[in-house]
Amino acid sequence: MPAPFYRELVYAEDSADLSGNDVTIAQTLLNRWGRQPLLVVDGDFGHASAAAVKGFQASARGQLEASGILDEPTAAALLDCCLADGYRDSGESAGSQGFLYKVLVPVHQNRSVETTAKLLDANNTELLSFRVRAHGHRDDGSAEDWPDFGDGDFGLNELSSDGNTPTGLATIDLNSPEPADVEEEYGPYPINRVVQGLQGNMGLLLSDIRSGILLHTGEWPGWDASMDMPNSDGCLHAHPDDVDAIWQALVALGVQINDNPYSSKDYPYTPQGLISVELVE
Incomplete structure (x- = not known):
């Protein structure tokens, strides 16, 4: 099946x-x-x-x-x-929906093609743009030894565990860094955790069917900023300097860094942001 x-x-x-x-x-x-x-x-x-x-x-x-x-x-x-949910970002600001920020992420059907995401404040003012990779495991369901830099495939479909980052709208929140013993995989910086799906495939999956979707970086052996990033377990990967800049920009907006609960299930905080992931082809 x-x-x-x-x-x-x-x-x-x-x-x-x-x-x-x-x-x-x-x-x-x-x-x-x-x-x-x-x-x-x-x-x-x-x-x-x-x-x-x-x-x-x-x-x-x-x-x-x-x-x-x-x-x-x-x-x-x-x-x-x-599979395609037909989700399109409404263009509404985060502030009009009671949130402090919004992450806007375009994706392609072929998730080996990286895209440029935007960090917006409550009024839809662009604070940062940054490169992201929304590719989960390979589309045959496999993953090479970490870090898996991929082979150009489309990625495992987003309805699957460890598949591509789902499209749709969800809440998101700033958490303290992942544990130091996994710093190579998640980086040393605060991460953004996708919490609760609202629309599209995010609404279908999160957080009852899928969880653990993060916007994070890593200390990937052999990687430099001229290269594509490695595949993930369904998260959004971004360059280290960008993830560092994101959390600092959010704190400057008044966003709190909440202690990392390491899961979106039974999430103990009120999410402070939105993430909108939209298929652009």
Whole structure:
């Protein structure tokens, strides 16, 4: 089965419904395809979900068996159809939504292509622009020994654990640095932690399905600023000097550095910023 799916989803009247994050993702993608009426996204693969799968299969005009079972060919077709969330940044300022800052990140389908992100204050004034890499593990699900500088692939799809940084809108917050014993992987500076998804694939995934997405740097052996950055476990990588400049610019705005809880689940602080990740092709 193609990630994030790992099993066939089958409905049977005489047994308990299958449930889980894979069902939640399937239901969301079926709604994006155009299922009417919309499915209730509850993570339970019941009669309505099976009927929606059968309708999707039938729409493929003989390319898929209309069985109502989310099998491997159907899962692949559903991802191809409906992985993209269509999210577009609204242009609204962070301040108009009660936040102190916003990180605006354009991404390409091929995440080996790095892009230029922007740090905006509460009034949408640009404070910094900086290079980012939004590539997770390789698109075959693998990762070379750290640091993996990639081979030009598109990256593992963003619905998967350790996949590409998801598109959409989410809250974000400034945390103290990651532990000193992982400084090579995360750098010595305060990091920005993506906390709660609000729209798009961020809204689908965070923080119940995916967590641990950071904007950070690293002390990557053999790397210099003329090179592309290495792949991550689904985070946003940025150059060391830029991550240093980001936290200092945020503190100058009045953003607090909260003690690092090392997770976005049951996050103990009120997030101070927004992050908007938008597909630009």
